[in-house]
Amino acid sequence: MATRRRTLLKVIVLGDSGVGKTSLMNQYVHKKFSLQYKATIGADFVTKELQIGDKLVTLQIWDTAGQERFQSLGAAFYRGADCCALVHDVNVAKSFDSLETWHEEFLKQSHNLEICINILLLQNSKVNPFSDDVASPADPKTFPFIVLGNKVDIGGGSTRVVSESKAADWCASNGNIPYFETSAKEDYNVDEAFFTIAKTALANE
Numbered sequence: 001m002a003t004r005r006r007t008l009l010k011v012i013v014l015g016d017s018g019v020g021k022t023s024l025m026n027q028y029v030h031k032k033f034s035l036q037y038k039a040t041i042g043a044d045f046v047t048k049e050l051q052i053g054d055k056l057v058t059l060q061i062w063d064t065a066g067q068e069r070f071q072s073l074g075a076a077f078y079r080g081a082d083c084c085a086l087v088h089d090v091n092v093a094k095s096f097d098s099l100e101t102w103h104e105e106f107l108k109q110s111h112n113l114e115i116c117i118n119i120l121l122l123q124n125s126k127v128n129p130f131s132d133d134v135a136s137p138a139d140p141k142t143f144p145f146i147v148l149g150n151k152v153d154i155g156g157g158s159t160r161v162v163s164e165s166k167a168a169d170w171c172a173s174n175g176n177i178p179y180f181e182t183s184a185k186e187d188y189n190v191d192e193a194f195f196t197i198a199k200t201a202l203a204n205e
């Protein structure tokens, strides 16, 4: 009998507070949406199993507990990430400008982790403190990012300030990052976006 290997992929979701990160995850994993705003949700991550080709994949999707307001998410959040989703609200210009900051922050954090791991490896000779959880240094050109422009449902697009082409241009000039327009509220493109997240993370394994 063929043994089926299960692959665990860690996905982190970054973006300004209020853009809909938690809502996108809830819609994807629990098929639920609430307009009630909760800045802090207890769980570190939620998981969802999916089949990609002949592989059974467990997506482990990490949410912030609102600390993104202070941009201090801690090393555990970033450690071993296989994909990083960057979310903005298409109705809030500032949240789109912040993509640059979150992109850089991710690259900086994973670079710092790499340095720490190397120092520990040198100090402790063979023992790798993070076992196979070590993130390879995130190369901005190859690390799988994905950008989600969320809340496209609002006002039927009348309050929109970040156009699809503006977001797509930013993605193209930052290493051809895939771009999805989403609505956590209407469950628009949510499965598609997370499926692409899983596929790109798997391809990069």
Ligand code: GDP
Pocket (backbone or CB within 6 Å): 015, 016, 017, 018, 019, 020, 021, 022, 023, 024, 034, 035, 036, 037, 038, 039, 150, 151, 152, 153, 154, 182, 183, 184, 185, 186
């Ligand atoms: P987070 O801080 O990035 O995790 O954002 P939340 O998921 O907590 O969402 C912030 C607010 O925006 C909440 O009131 C949500 O109900 C609302 N929201 C999230 N996604 C959407 C969406 O796609 N459409 C609309 N209309 N509201 C949304």
Ligand code: MG
Pocket (backbone or CB within 6 Å): 021, 022, 023, 038, 039, 040, 063, 064, 065, 066
């Ligand atoms: Mg949240």
